[in-house]
Amino acid sequence: MDSLSSHWIFLVFLACFPILILADAGFDPASVVTPINRDLYRTSADLMEEIEALVNRHPKKLSIETMESVNKGYEAQVAVVTYCRDRNEDDKSKFRILLTFGQHGRELITSELALRVLSILSEEEFLPKMDRKSMNNTLDKLIIKVVPMENLNGRKRVEAGDLCERRNGRGVDLNRNWSVDWGKKEKDYDPYEENPGSSPFSEPESQIMRKIALSFEPHLWVNVHSGMQALFMPYDHRNTTPDGASSAKMKALVNDLNYRHFQGHCMTGSGGGSVGYLAHGTATDYIYEIAKVPMAFTFEIYGDESAPVKDCFRMFNPTDQTTFKRVLNDWSAAFFTLFKFGPQLLGMANSNESVKLISMDDYLDGYLMSRRSRYGKKLEVFELGLQEIRSYFRLFLLSCVILMFMFCTRISKSKLQRPNASP
Ligand SMILES: [Zn+2]
Numbered sequence: 001m002d003s004l005s006s007h008w009i010f011l012v013f014l015a016c017f018p019i020l021i022l023a024d025a026g027f028d029p030a031s032v033v034t035p036i037n038r039d040l041y042r043t044s045a046d047l048m049e050e051i052e053a054l055v056n057r058h059p060k061k062l063s064i065e066t067m068e069s070v071n072k073g074y075e076a077q078v079a080v081v082t083y084c085r086d087r088n089e090d091d092k093s094k095f096r097i098l099l100t101f102g103q104h105g106r107e108l109i110t111s112e113l114a115l116r117v118l119s120i121l122s123e124e125e126f127l128p129k130m131d132r133k134s135m136n137n138t139l140d141k142l143i144i145k146v147v148p149m150e151n152l153n154g155r156k157r158v159e160a161g162d163l164c165e166r167r168n169g170r171g172v173d174l175n176r177n178w179s180v181d182w183g184k185k186e187k188d189y190d191p192y193e194e195n196p197g198s199s200p201f202s203e204p205e206s207q208i209m210r211k212i213a214l215s216f217e218p219h220l221w222v223n224v225h226s227g228m229q230a231l232f233m234p235y236d237h238r239n240t241t242p243d244g245a246s247s248a249k250m251k252a253l254v255n256d257l258n259y260r261h262f263q264g265h266c267m268t269g270s271g272g273g274s275v276g277y278l279a280h281g282t283a284t285d286y287i288y289e290i291a292k293v294p295m296a297f298t299f300e301i302y303g304d305e306s307a308p309v310k311d312c313f314r315m316f317n318p319t320d321q322t323t324f325k326r327v328l329n330d331w332s333a334a335f336f337t338l339f340k341f342g343p344q345l346l347g348m349a350n351s352n353e354s355v356k357l358i359s360m361d362d363y364l365d366g367y368l369m370s371r372r373s374r375y376g377k378k379l380e381v382f383e384l385g386l387q388e389i390r391s392y393f394r395l396f397l398l399s400c401v402i403l404m405f406m407f408c409t410r411i412s413k414s415k416l417q418r419p420n421a422s423p
Contacts, residue, residue: 003005007375009255010394010403012188014109022373029402030161030309030310031208031308031310031356032308032311032312033163033310033311033312034307034313034314034319035163035313036158036159036163036313037083037313038318039178039315039355040112040227040318040319040321040324040371041109041112041265042109042112043159044149044152044155044156047111047112047115047149047151048079048148050115051064051079051114051115051118051148051188052064053164054115054118054119054124055081055118056121056397057122057124057376058067058124060084060085060086060087061083061084061087061121061122062081062082062083062118062121062122063081063082063087063090064079064080064081064084065079065080065086066078066080067079067080067208067212068208068332069204069205069208069212070204071202071203071204071207072109074169074202074204075171075204076152076168076169076203076205076208077152078147078150078152078205078208078209079146079147079148079149079242080147080150081145081146081147082143082144082145082146083118083139083142083143083144083145083146084142084143084144085139085140086285091143091237092143094141094217095141095142095143095217095219095220095222095342095343096140096141096142096143096144096145096217096218096219097142097144097145097218097220097222097339097342098145098147098213098218098221098222098293099114099117099145099147099221099222099224099335100145100146100147100150100209100214100221100222100223100224100283101113101146101150101224102114102147102148102149102150102152102223102224103150103169103174103175103223103225103283104154104166104167104173104174104175104225104316105151105154105155105156105157105158105163105166105167105180105248105318106163106164106165106312106313106314106316107164107166107225107226107227107316108155108158108159108313108317109226109301109302109316109317109318109324109327110224110225110226110301111149111395112324112328113153113224113301113327113328113331113332114147114148114149114224114333115148115321116328117146117332118148119148119336120137120336121144121330122297123357123375124266127152127332127333127336128329128333130336131232133341135336137236137334138307138339138340138343139339141316141343141348142339144339145216145218147209147212148340150174150205150209151168151174153168153169153170153205154166154168154169154174155167155382156169158171158329163312163313164219164310164312166193166416167193167195167268168205170201170203170348171193171195172195172196172197172210173193173194173196173197173202173283174203174206174283175213175223175225175279175281175283176194176195176196176197176209176280176281176282177196177197177200177201177202177203177206177281178200178206178277178282178283178285178286179200179201179281179284179286179290180201180237180279180280180281180282180286180289181237181280181281181285181289182281183196183200183220183245183280184237184280184281185280186193186278186280187279188277195280196280196281200281209283210286213287213293213395214291217291217293218298218341219293219343219346219348220293220294220295220296220338220342220346220393221284221293221294221295221297222295222296222297222298222299222335222338223282223283223284223285223287223297223299224297224299224301225298225299225300225301226300226301226302226303226316226317227300227302227303227315228267228300228303228305228315229262229265229267229276229300229301229302229303230266230268230274230275230298230299230300231245231254231257231258231266231267231268231297231299231300232265232267232268232269232271232274232275232284232286232295232297232298232299233251233254233268233269233270233271233284233297233298234247234270234271234280234288234289234296235271235272235279235285235288235289236270236271236272236278236280236282236284236285237271237272237280237281237282237285238270238272238273238280238368239270239272239273239278240267240270240272240273240280241270242288244348246294246295247292249295249345249346250296250297251268252357253295253338253341253342253345253357254268254297255268255339256337256341256357257278257334257337257356258356260334260337261330261331261333261334261337262330262334266300268301269283271298278280282297282298283322284297284298295342295344295346296346301327301331301386302316302317302318302323302327303315303316303419304318304319329358329413340408341350341357346374346384353371356417370389
């Protein structure tokens with residue numbers, strides 16, 4: 001064997017070595033687990049500290065209280081931030097909104113959105129193209145309660161490494177622990193995902209949320225989740241939407257948000273009818289059916305359906321800065337549209353501006369075209385790039401195998417020839 005070919009073989013071996021090791025270790029790309037990106041996501045402690053500091057900087061608009069509850073030795077604390085411009089929270093003429101984030105531990109992005117919404121409400125951050133006069137007019141007439149992290153104990157388990165945990169600190173799914181149709185199990189019931197608890201409201205977190213909802217009596221409720229992109233309205237336990245005027249208003253609002261902010265990419269309709277499975281004992285069904293809140297929604301703000309099943313951080317949260325920023329920008333803008341049109345649709349705002357919801361026709365008539373270039377192209381290019389990398393990787397693996405085969409054949413040939421060549 002001459003020295004040139006031995007160098008060549010050595011190089012090929014070096015290139016293939018990591019692949020051989022991975023193959024030997026049973027490497028499976030589907031088993032890759034993305035860790036929490038700490039450049040983008042705060043820890044729960046840092047996030048709550050930041051929210052508290054924000055509230056303290058704006059005492060005329062914001063206040064915070066922590067509610068506690070215990071059940072059989074299991075304790076939970078839920079922080080609630082109230083936005084009310086003159087702090088006159090007893091003013092019954094104001095439109096009341098209750099937003100909750102982080103009901104499922106692994107959906108970290110939702111609590112980041114809570115902070116963004118509060119920062120805009122405090123006027124430390126602004127939406128692009130925001131008309132501040134119109135915004136102030138809207139916000140004057142609102143009281144908004146924000147629960148930034150409903151499931152702090154579950155979130156701590158995620159931060160300790162259990163990245164797929166969605167339940168609370170003792171394994172109960174807080175979005176199955178409410179009383180409407182509680183405990184009913186579908187054929188594909190998985191206790192790791194959907195354990196409803198020992199009885200309705202067995203969990204301190206749900207007890208606290210029910211207490212807030214019943215005492216505050218909101219006109220509008222949003223339960224913010226991630227895992228897909230959707231704007232859901234009741235029902236979760238049936239595959240239909242409710243009848244009546246308030247249901248029609250919810251539909252109109254959801255369609256407007258979808259076309260105005262998400263180019264029609266969000267799934268809409270009843271949670272139970274759209275998501276592919278019925279969910280029993282959910283918060284939004286209780287809030288609509290029992291607490292009689294006229295507008296009740298579940299928003300799903302992000303999901304990566306291409307993520308492997310075990311790669312939960314990636315499945316439920318944006319992992320790169322561009323997507324992270326886009327999700328927070330788009331959804332905070334959607335929330336401020338909701339703050340503006342929600343009261344108008346329910347006839348609770350004496351505004352000079354009439355509700356101008358975007359219809360499907362307006363959308364197809366040009367709205368779509370003007371918005372498409374924003375992110376669509378970039379995502380397409382990004383996905384094409386990924387596809388190319390995958391194809392190159394497959395080609396590389398194939399050539400390594402061929403080269404190894406040639407290498408082995410050559411060695412065995414030279415071994416066979418050696419005795420004959422020797423004197
Ligand atoms: Zn969720």
